Amino acid sequence: MKLILLAAGYATRLYPLTQTTPKPLLPVGGRPMLERVLDAAPLAEISHAYVVTNAGFAPQFEAWAAGARCPVPLTIANDGTTSNENRLGAIGDLQWVLNQHHVDDDVLVVAGDNLFTESFGGFAAFARARQAPCLGVYDVGSLEAASQYGVVAVDAAGRLTSFEEKPAQPRSTLIGIALYYYPHAVLPQIHRYLAEGNNPDQPGRLIQWLYPQMPVHTWQVRGRWLDIGSHETLAQAQALFAAAT
Numbered sequence: 001m002k003l004i005l006l007a008a009g010y011a012t013r014l015y016p017l018t019q020t021t022p023k024p025l026l027p028v029g030g031r032p033m034l035e036r037v038l039d040a041a042p043l044a045e046i047s048h049a050y051v052v053t054n055a056g057f058a059p060q061f062e063a064w065a066a067g068a069r070c071p072v073p074l075t076i077a078n079d080g081t082t083s084n085e086n087r088l089g090a091i092g093d094l095q096w097v098l099n100q101h102h103v104d105d106d107v108l109v110v111a112g113d114n115l116f117t118e119s120f121g122g123f124a125a126f127a128r129a130r131q132a133p134c135l136g137v138y139d140v141g142s143l144e145a146a147s148q149y150g151v152v153a154v155d156a157a158g159r160l161t162s163f164e165e166k167p168a169q170p171r172s173t174l175i176g177i178a179l180y181y182y183p184h185a186v187l188p189q190i191h192r193y194l195a196e197g198n199n200p201d202q203p204g205r206l207i208q209w210l211y212p213q214m215p216v217h218t219w220q221v222r223g224r225w226l227d228i229g230s231h232e233t234l235a236q237a238q239a240l241f242a243a244a245t
Contacts, residue, residue, distance in 0.1 A: 001124065002105050003041060003049040003072075005034065006178065006203065007061070007112035008093050010054070010084050013230055022057040023228065024112035025064055029241025032064060033228065034112050036241065041110070042121035043072050045128075050101060051112065052077040052093045077101060089201030090178075095190050104184065111178035111203070111227070115237055118223030120179060126219045127181035133214065135160060135207050136179030138221045149175035149227075150204040152218065160216040163208040176204050176218075177225060186214075 011018035017026060024034040034051070043049075049072050053061050058078035065074050077097050081087045088096055094109060108124055120136065127134035137154070140146050151170040153162035163176060180203065182190070189210060199205045210216055226237050 001045050001047065001128070002103050002107045003043075003046045004094060004097055004103075004107055004109045005037065005049065005051045005112045006090050006093060006109065007034065007057075008052050008054045008079050008081065008087065008090075009113075010087070011113075012084065014234065017231075017234075022053065022060055024051075025060060026228075026234070028115065028228075028234075028237045033115065033237075034064070035068065036115055037110060037112055038070060040116040040119050041108070042119065042124040043070070045121070045124050046072045046108070047105070048073045048075065050075045050077050050097050050103075052079055052097050054079055054081045054087065056082060075101065087201075089199070090203040091190065091194065091198075091206050092200035094203070095194055098187060098190065104187075106181070106183045107187070109178075109180040109182065109203070113228040114178050115226045115228060115241070116221065116223060117225075117240065118221075120221065122222065123179060123219045124181065127183075127217070130217050131183045131185070133183070133186055133207065133210055133216045134181040135216055135218050136177045136221050137174055137218045138177050138225045139173050140175055141173055143170045143173060146170040146173045146175055149177075150208070152176045154218050158218050160207070160211040160218055163204070163211060165202070165204065165208065176207060177221065177227065178203050179221070180207065186210075189213075
């Protein structure tokens with residue numbers, strides 16, 4: 001299994017912090033955010049990890065990787081983009097890594113700004129057993145909070161039955177997060193999604209497109225989860241991980 005960490009965004013909502021530092025390398029509880037993502041990943045099951053980033057921040061990721069204590073081979077993949085205007089988008093970056101690095105294996109995909117207080121190793125084991133696309137889900141606890149994310153519904157077997165991006169009136173508090181598993185056999189569908197002209201940016205849109213065509217399973221995240229998209233959520237993460245240190 002290959003691990004792909006999405007880290008090519010420009011994080012303009014976190015300016016000025018992210019004008020010169022990529023968001024996934026901002027310190028949280030005294031350590032780069034990306035290291036905390038790797039802490040939660042099932043690295044014993046990973047044969048290679050790729051961090052996909054942009055041309056502006058690639059040198060900082062390379063410097064970080066040179067000193068990172070990662071037990072698996074780690075590649076910093078520079079997608080060559082230089083701004084929000086010419087970025088590939090999260091799904092575009094995923095396909096770029098698959099093509100550029102000849103990835104021909106099951107892939108576990110996670111956003112480099114999603115933090116977990118517990119391992120998501122159970123997600124990898126769950127997904128591999130099903131050999132089908134899988135989505136990590138999380139209960140945010142309120143309909144107001146859910147309206148900021150992709151709200152999902154599942155059947156009795158945990159298969160995805162509905163995915164609605166940022167609904168004005170959410171039907172539940174269960175959301176899809178940027179944690180995905182795509183088995184080798186499904187990888188050509190990512191190329192098809194993009195070839196048909198679909199949105200290359202928000203990674204959840206690929207799942208939204210896939211689930212009416214094939215079964216997509218869900219796995220509920222254990223512990224706490226945070227998507228670091230604002231100064232407020234960054235402060236929450238600092239408090240959470242400082243308390244856990």
